[in-house]
Amino acid sequence: MTTPATDAWPAQRRGRRAAMLRAIGPLGIVSAVVIVVAIIAAVAGGWFAPDNPDLPNLSLSFVGSTAGHLLGYDFEGRDVLSRLLAGAQSSMLGPIAVVCMSMAGGTLLALVAAWRRGITDTVISSCLDILFAFPGILLAVLAAAVFGAGLWAAAIALSVAYTPYVARVLRGAALKERSLPYVAALEVQGASGTAICRSHIVPNVLPLIVAQATTMIGYAMVDLAAISFLGLGVQPPTPNWGVMIFENEVGIPQGYPLPALAAGTCIVLVVVAFNVLGERLFTYAQAVRR
């Protein structure tokens, strides 16, 4: 009897997919491709690496680009290209974990606040307001000081810092959705809050969730890389793009910028891809709501 939005007629669904592709545009497709490549590198990069990414060979320290090693060697004589490929895993895994955790937490809080409204909403909103006072990096530094440096401490700190941003956006959307007449109709029919949220509100704000998540992965990548750059995140010698900049920064004034620049470029490329895709998805999400 009740048809959630995802159960639309097949023609409507096809129409939606076409509309999404149109909203994303060619640039969005390119971004998606870049992201997919990065994910493949994250999953299987180590296998594709032409050389051993971990074995130092100080005699090759900072040697420039050569025939078989297009990107040269880093400060410890390791092949940069291999290290980039191997580093993709921790560089991508961290942000994805951060986004998963903050989206899960933020969405849950937003839904509860939007559904219950009243006192629950005020309490949750006030707690979130307080969390807003902590910039992500600060929280990560604090966590590193207390728990010791490492990827997980940083990731958890960042997710905590991101949660209020997610919750705020989703709470607004959920509130708007909740005030639509069909929700009241369902309530009158006796559907429970959880069921309505699950089958109706969530699918309708899903485009917004996806768009938000995509953009946030970009931010998380930047923040995590910054923390690793500060020496408080992923610890060397684990390969990681942020760490590579940290390790190879000394080479720049000495005239060997390639390793640090290569790692920086990887970060920028993937972050741009996430940002562009996220932005387009946002436009699509808003168009769908209208």
Add this chain to the structure above:
Amino acid sequence: MSAAAPTAGLDEAHGPPLLKVTGLTVKLPVDGTRRAVLRDVSLELRPGEALGLVGESGSGKSMTARAIDRLLPPGAQVDGMITFDGQNVGALSGAQLRAYRLQVAMVFQDPRAHVNPVRRIGDFMTEALRTNRDLPADEARHRAITVLGQVGIEDGDRRLRQYPHELSGGMLQRVMIAAALLTGPRLLLADEPTTALDVITQSEMVAILDDLRRDYGLAMLFITHDLELAAAICDRTAVMYAGQIVEVRSSARLHDDPLHPYTAALAAARPDIAMTVGRLRAIPGRPLSAFEAPTGECAFAPRCAHVQDACRSTPPPLIGLAGGLSRCIRAHELRGRLEAAGA
């Protein structure tokens, strides 16, 4: 092309026309291609005369008003001629265009969207006077308070200091009307000024507009989808469908003696409070925009109850008849029978 002069339908002459629209065709870029929203629209307004412009959504009535006020979106292609007081409106620019705008005032449909929410009412009302007429602020405020009184807002001084969100929709619309009158215009374009308001406020607003028009001797183009509303305060009514004028008639005779099947259907579709019917009359199909309507034939043919083969072969011209105009080739023979027939 019109076969009859648009002046037909006037029962008295008031002098040379103030506003003259001839063969206005407007195309707007929609999704990359130019689509027609107005087709060969012609009308005339004498000074002090009120003309109602009636049609459903997509008929082009708002677009007509915007074309007259040079408010079309960028990229619009305009053919035809609009003259105001003998001047070609389309050729105006710069200071002349601004002077023109002072003489033609527009009242919009949704007051809340059309008033800047972060500026005070006083600022909104007096801005045109202070900028274009170089009036000192106090005098402008004084005038604003006077006009506010005329639209029924008594504590004008306090209202001028308030922000738009502090006023109700009805009040804001009165402010909009008052603001339009401040610059002393000669023509008022009212684009569905009461649609966004509740019925009681609607009748108050219409009464205000009517009184003010007579007091100031304004010409008015009153745009609405409500045939009866237009007939109530306008001397003549023009009916639009699919971007074209399909009928022009004096309002008194429009309801009882319509000259076009669409007008008759519109009038018949309105529920009569004095009667009980088994089923509400609706016009089959849906209203079309100019670019959706078939071009080689009468635009209303697909929905018309009196359609014949001849209607489908050529687009009908405007025919003069009984002091009015009609874009129906069967107008003569259908006269008198249109009200009885219906959906």
Add this chain to the structure above:
Amino acid sequence: MLIRFLLRRLVTLAASLLIASFVIFAALYLAPGSPLAALSGGRTLPPASIRVLEARYHLNDSFPVQYWDWLRGALHGDLGVSIVLRENVSALIASRIWTTAGLVLYAAILIVLLGIGLGIVAGLRPGLLDTSTLVLTAVAAAIPAFVAAIMLILAFAVQLRWFPVLGNGTGFLDNVRHFTLPAVALAVSSLAIVARVTRAAVREEQGRDHVQTAISRGIPVRRVILRHVLRNAAIPVTTIAGVTVASLIALAAVVEVAFSLNGLGAYLVASAQDKDLAVVQGISLVLVAAFVVVNLIVDLLYAVLDPRVAAGGRAR
């Protein structure tokens, strides 16, 4: 109206600050091991030092009392002692705070002037300038401060030798020279975001109905743009500019490390690595307070710009 709104924001932000201070303080207890171990950073201390620490931090008192003591001390300017340098934390902070403040201010000026300026120009003039702005900002927005830092170091300091690479410099003008590259690195990505949002806001305002009304009343285009388009666009622009400047406070740490500037951020990171907890707490408190103050100023500006807010809405 405005006053009441401000007071409400002030109270909320004060509460945030209070709870934040609590979290910062409680970090001492979250650390694995005893607070003593956390304070000493895992170093072994002679018994005399241990007694000093116990007395100074009231480690034998109950938790709420300790918190209250710490808070009271903080309000009076006493933030504890650095284990590493054995000096008062407040003095250590004071000597470094102007570096960070100067850097953030320099970057903020760049963001506000260049970012908003670029956004306005691009928003008002569709065409080549607009498209190129869009492309540039899309890329720039994704360049994290530390990547921008190394790129700038490479380009200007090493290759072109226009600007010095590292350090603070001496004297005001020299300081400005030394701070230019770091400020630019800090500002790049935020500048791009502000420019994009400004452009979008200006575009959106241009299409609004009330702008049509103003034009229909014969008001000159220039005036319409100033008093209606830009004035209204200022609302979302202030929000994003404020949020971005606030975020600079934490981001400055990264740039300070990259350029070897002697600021609070760099010191915070070093202390975190050294596990000098008292310093970490002290600096965190200062940074969070600064963040809260900036947000308060943004809220104030927002309420001034948008009269609907003071009437009962929330700033965000």
